[in-house]
Amino acid sequence: MSIAIFLKNNLKNIPPNFGQIINKIPYAYRPGLRSFYKSSKSDVSFIENANVIQKKAFIFSRIQKIANYSYSNIQFYKDWYKKNAFNPKDLKIFSDIMNIPIITKSILNEYNIEKRSAIRRGRYKVNTGGSSGTPFSFYIEPSSMGHEWAHMHYIWAQFNYKPSDLKIVFGGRSDINGVVEYDVLRNHFAVNIYADYKNISEKLKIILRKHKIKYLHGYPSSIYDFAMYCKNEDEELKLLLSKNLIGAFLGSEYPQSHYRTLIENTFGIKTISWYGHTERCVLAFEKEEKFVYEPFLSYGYAEAISTESENDSQLISTSYYNYASPLIRYNTEDVISNLKYEDEILKKYKIENGRTGEFVIDKTGKKINLTGLIFGRHHELFNYAKFIQVRQIETGKIEIHFVSNDILIENASKYFDKENLEMDIIFVKRDSPHRTQSGKINLIIK
Numbered sequence: 001m002s003i004a005i006f007l008k009n010n011l012k013n014i015p016p017n018f019g020q021i022i023n024k025i026p027y028a029y030r031p032g033l034r035s036f037y038k039s040s041k042s043d044v045s046f047i048e049n050a051n052v053i054q055k056k057a058f059i060f061s062r063i064q065k066i067a068n069y070s071y072s073n074i075q076f077y078k079d080w081y082k083k084n085a086f087n088p089k090d091l092k093i094f095s096d097i098m099n100i101p102i103i104t105k106s107i108l109n110e111y112n113i114e115k116r117s118a119i120r121r122g123r124y125k126v127n128t129g130g131s132s133g134t135p136f137s138f139y140i141e142p143s144s145m146g147h148e149w150a151h152m153h154y155i156w157a158q159f160n161y162k163p164s165d166l167k168i169v170f171g172g173r174s175d176i177n178g179v180v181e182y183d184v185l186r187n188h189f190a191v192n193i194y195a196d197y198k199n200i201s202e203k204l205k206i207i208l209r210k211h212k213i214k215y216l217h218g219y220p221s222s223i224y225d226f227a228m229y230c231k232n233e234d235e236e237l238k239l240l241l242s243k244n245l246i247g248a249f250l251g252s253e254y255p256q257s258h259y260r261t262l263i264e265n266t267f268g269i270k271t272i273s274w275y276g277h278t279e280r281c282v283l284a285f286e287k288e289e290k291f292v293y294e295p296f297l298s299y300g301y302a303e304a305i306s307t308e309s310e311n312d313s314q315l316i317s318t319s320y321y322n323y324a325s326p327l328i329r330y331n332t333e334d335v336i337s338n339l340k341y342e343d344e345i346l347k348k349y350k351i352e353n354g355r356t357g358e359f360v361i362d363k364t365g366k367k368i369n370l371t372g373l374i375f376g377r378h379h380e381l382f383n384y385a386k387f388i389q390v391r392q393i394e395t396g397k398i399e400i401h402f403v404s405n406d407i408l409i410e411n412a413s414k415y416f417d418k419e420n421l422e423m424d425i426i427f428v429k430r431d432s433p434h435r436t437q438s439g440k441i442n443l444i445i446k
Contacts, residue, residue: 016166016211019184023164027149036146043298044154052343056094059301059345062320063328064091067100069118070326076108076116077326094344097329102305102316104331105136113137116325123324127382128278128375135382136279138325144280147321151299155274155285159215159247163187166211167249168204170218170226172369172376174419179203189213193222193372194420196364197229201237208240216241216248216263220273221359222369223248224259227266242267251276253371254351260290275351278375281317281327284349292338294348302346303329304339312337315349358444362422363396370443373421380415381407387433391445397424401445403433 014022027037047055067088070077081087084101091097108116113125116138123139153163167188168180179195180203182188189207191200207213216223230238248263250273260271274285275293281300284293295302300320304313315332340348359367370390381388385402392398400416407415412427434445 014182014184016182016189016207019182019187020164020166022184023187027146027153027163032142033146033149036143037150038146040147040150040298041154044150044296047296047298052345055297055345056343059297060091060094060097063097063100063301063318064088066318066320066323066326067091067328069323070328073118074116074326076111077328080107097301097303100329102329102331103327104333108138109136113139113325118323118326120324126278135385135388137383138279138327139322140280141322141324143321147299148280151283151296152274154296155272156215156249158272158287159249159270161215161246161249165214167215167217168213170216170222171252172219172372174377174417174421176420180207188217191218191226192420193219193369194362194366194422196366197226197233200226201229201234205237205240208237208243212244213241214244214246216245216267216269218249218251219369219371220250220253220255220259220263222372223250223263224256225359225367225369227263231262231266238266242269245269247271250274252375255291277317277332279317279319279327279330279332280322281319281330282315282332291350292348293351295346297345302349304336304346304349305331307335313339313349360390360392360398360423360444361395363424364422365395366422368421368423374443377417377419379417381412384415387430389434389443389445391428393426396422397426399426399428399445401428401430401434403430 028034028041047058050058071081071088080101080103086099086101090099120141122142125137126140127135127137164187169188169190170193171190172193173190176190176192179192179199181190183190230241245267247269248271250260250271255271255273264271272286274283276283282295282302283299284295284302286292287294301318303316305316306313312335315334315336316329317332318329319327334351336349336351338350339346358370360370360373362368374388374390381402384407385404387403389401390398391401402412409427409429416425418425
């Protein structure tokens with residue numbers, strides 16, 4: 001059991017007043033996090049002040065190290081590199097990185113997870129469907145938490161955030177106790193986005209009269225939906241929130257302009273967005289301009305490769321730190337444009353097909369965010385299905401379409417997390433996924 005899980009299970013009943021005191025302890029001194037957090041924070045600072053030559057040396061040394069490790073220890077990389085006539089020993093200079101064969105989710109899925117992974121202490125399995133709904137499982141190392149926090153705190157610090165500051169989070173968790181629950185490890189109040197807003201409002205008003213909430217955090221589409229409720233139906237809640245709010249942190253989805261404009265205008269705050277993946281290969285954020293993302297070179301290496309379109313490219317990324325399931329020159333298949341370079345290093349880009357929020361409607365008429373419904377829950381169905389898509393039949397009724405040879409349709413229901421959902425769900429087994437006229441496989445079937 002990791003320290004983080006142990007603390008979560010044993011500190012969950014600590015009230016916010018004591019939680020804020022605990023969260024004054026710097027992450028650089030917290031057990032299980034300190035060494036990795038300090039190391040990554042140092043890397044962020046180094047890259048921030050480094051020249052191009054130093055940045056290239058930093059990137060090259062990390063990619064060279066993980067490529068050699070993967071080739072020596074993991075069957076997939078031995079096979080893939082030999083098939084493509086590549087040997088990591090040929091990595092001599094920065095430009096040689098371009099010779100490393102690119103991998104994709106579909107290529108990796110041809111191998112069993114153990115054949116594309118290495119035994120590492122404390123590794124744990126995660127899965128993602130990505131924006132397309134294509135399942136993909138891999139291992140993560142415990143050290144990733146320290147690296148992640150160091151970079152996220154840097155982003156949030158653009159709005160003067162400190163770990164002792166309280167947030168309200170609108171995510172996809174289905175295991176929230178009640179409609180709002182305090183999380184001492186992350187020092188925030190997690191909202192059950194599947195609950196009725198009137199019940200959420202009652203709880204938040206009690207919290208806001210006792211505590212100073214400075215930030216909102218979560219899916220842009222969910223915060224937008226909440227802001228709409230405050231604006232149109234609950235002036236009291238809007239005023240209570242606006243009193244101390246500084247900003248909103250928008251993650252996991254592309255922040256559509258009309259979402260963030262309404263959020264900003266409703267509460268009188270600023271918003272900031274970042275871009276990353278469950279795969280933890282790339283993390284980029286709006287450093288100077290909205291909708292223009294700058295990748296952390298201290299987190300992973302981001303590249304762009306041309307597509308059939310003259311104006312667009314696909315984002316390629318490499319994780320420096322995950323030796324349990326390494327992802328080296330991994331094609332995210334996300335489309336980017338407006339590329340800006342510093343010498344050979346990708347410095348800025350815009351995202352063209354970000355993970356826009358989609359909704360289905362439950363029996364009460366509430367919008368349910370699909371990112372939270374599908375990817376924010378632990379659906380075992382991901383372990384058996386090649387594709388998962390959603391179709392709304394009518395209010396309160398949806399179909400879950402899945403492609404699988406490993407599960408009978410009558411067993412699909414028990415592998416889908418339906419907790420707290422006011423919905424009737426029908427499961428539809430398909431031979432192939434639904435595609436749009438242009439051939440895209442979208443999460444929602446319209």
